[in-house]
Amino acid sequence: MDLVLIRHPEVAVEAGVCYGQTDVPLRRDVRELASTLTTRMNALSVPACIDGWHTSPLRRCASLAHALATGTHVDARLSEMHFGAWEGRKWDAIDHALVDAWAADIEHARPHGGESLAQFADRVLAWFRETCADRDGAVHVIAHAGVVRVLAAHLLGVSRENALQWPLDFGALAWFRRVRGQWLLVRWNA
Template sequence: MEIYLIRHTTPAVERGICYGFADIDVAPTFETEAARVKGLLPDKPLVVYSSPLQRCRKLATYLFSNNFTTDDRLKELNFGEWEMKRWDDLGPDALQKWMDDFVYVRVPGGESYIDLRDRAVAVLNEVISKGKDAVLVTHSGIIRALLAHVSGTPLEKSFERRTEYGRVACLKVVNGAIEIDFYNS
């Protein structure tokens, strides 16, 4: 069984803005980036799940028409009160407190990285239980958390793995064991 993890294409948001749950549109480079992703996917039946945020939904629609299901658990980290604010405007104390333990400290009005990891792993386990090749069109946080889970990497180190916009990773499930087949293609 194969599970493809696809990060959305470049979002239409200014650099330096904190966003996660915000429903941001895609950048004008969408068609080019989406066509590249399409060329990386196998020509076989896939069960497709997508974050409901438009930057993922648009890519899922481009790749699979309307043959996908949205799942709120595939959303990016909920940055709560920080959503759509400039990182520089959050204040050094608030930001440092979170950065010191982002795995467990919740963003004000939002969630922690462990919260995101738990919902991501729940989706992964459900997909695996269905036993069919699948695609998750989602966000960097979800993909990093899943790759950390599969590889046994501590969440604190998961950001050492870059996940570029419009890139694909593939997990293979063989006899109940999950491994990373490829990453960032």
């Protein structure tokens, strides 16, 4: 089984703003982005999407999924982490003591009033278990950096805290393959 995860392309939001589950638009035309992504996936020999794209309902993901295929599976469990009171605020305008408290217990702290990393991961992994557990064919997903990193940590058996530090560009591809029950990383940030 192959799991192909695509981070949404660049959004029309000022740099340095925490936007988690805030529904923001893409910076560029979605048809152009879909064409570029299709070309890149073909060049990388990514398995074809037969069963439709799975996507977050947030338009920065869903609009691209809809442009790529007529069959999409929209699932709120693929939404980015909810940052509560920090949503829409500049990171440097958030009280540094609150950010430090969050960093000190990244797995369970929720000084913003939104989701903890553990709650977020539980939601994403529930989608994964339901969608990918007994599947043989490829699953294609348009999601958020947090979703991709949480799934990568789970599949590769590394800590979520470490995976959150991995670079992942807008529009980047992460491709995993299950071979004899073991998940392998085929491509990261491609």
